[in-house]
Amino acid sequence: MLIEIDFSSDEAIYQQLCNQIILGIATSRLSDGEVLPSVRQMADEIGINMHTVNKAYTILRQEGFVKVDRRRGAFISVTERNRERALNIVEKDMRIILAQARCRGLTKQDMLMLVDRIYDEYDGEN
Amino acid sequence: MLIEIDFSSDEAIYQQLCNQIILGIATSRLSDGEVLPSVRQMADEIGINMHTVNKAYTILRQEGFVKVDRRRGAFISVTERNRERALNIVEKDMRIILAQARCRGLTKQDMLMLVDRIYDEYDGEN
């Protein structure tokens, strides 16, 4: 999967990398079991340091999106199936986004439509 | 409005302050035109430096949530009514949240219900 980093962004590189891989999984450009490039290879491709990639992989592992096998390296493995815990994790960020949306004059219908559209986009790429 | 800062959080203090004020506006604990404590007063109340508060106020002003009058100080003023621009701002963050949600096994219905519930909470506090 093509990774594109915005070096002028205020978002940390390892964070951008995490987000893009998560987006990749959601849109099925990365499928379960698929092997990620090694930390050194990914670092070379993007043009960043090995440790920055390693940090992203470590976080993805802790968050339950990636597993590591000494033989194969890092590969996609989404294991979480605890619905309540997943909801709690998502809820805090969602509250902030919806607060911003409401302050900017967007209605509940606006947001429901946005969620509907994005989710269909993700599902549609299967 | 009561502001509570988590000093052990990995989120920057000025960022937490921005988020809480935006949440305050969305839940109508802060109403349009309401005056915010001065940068020095707010800093004293929370126990942080004046410049950290000033940074938060400056960002809120740039984002269009606050205006500044030399006489009164900073006050709530949500001026944005450009729906398209507002949607674009929200969409990027929403994509990342929904990607995480989908990876964690949450369905579109789960997210629609979450949005519905939070938005009702915000509207209900009027």
Next chain:
DNA sequence: CCACCTGTTATAACATAAATATAACAGGTG
């Protein structure tokens, strides 16, 4: 005019985090 309150700006110092660089180690593969 004068003290007092606003936000704003400037400058410096310090702490923390991000990113890079170099190196080494344990374990699996061919």
Next chain:
DNA sequence: CACCTGTTATATTTATGTTATAACAGGTGG
């Protein structure tokens, strides 16, 4: 044994967040 994994360690540079002290412009009320 050479070569690839991830992982760990250490040091350095850079950027950001936070604090500190000070001053300035402008408005308010005595």
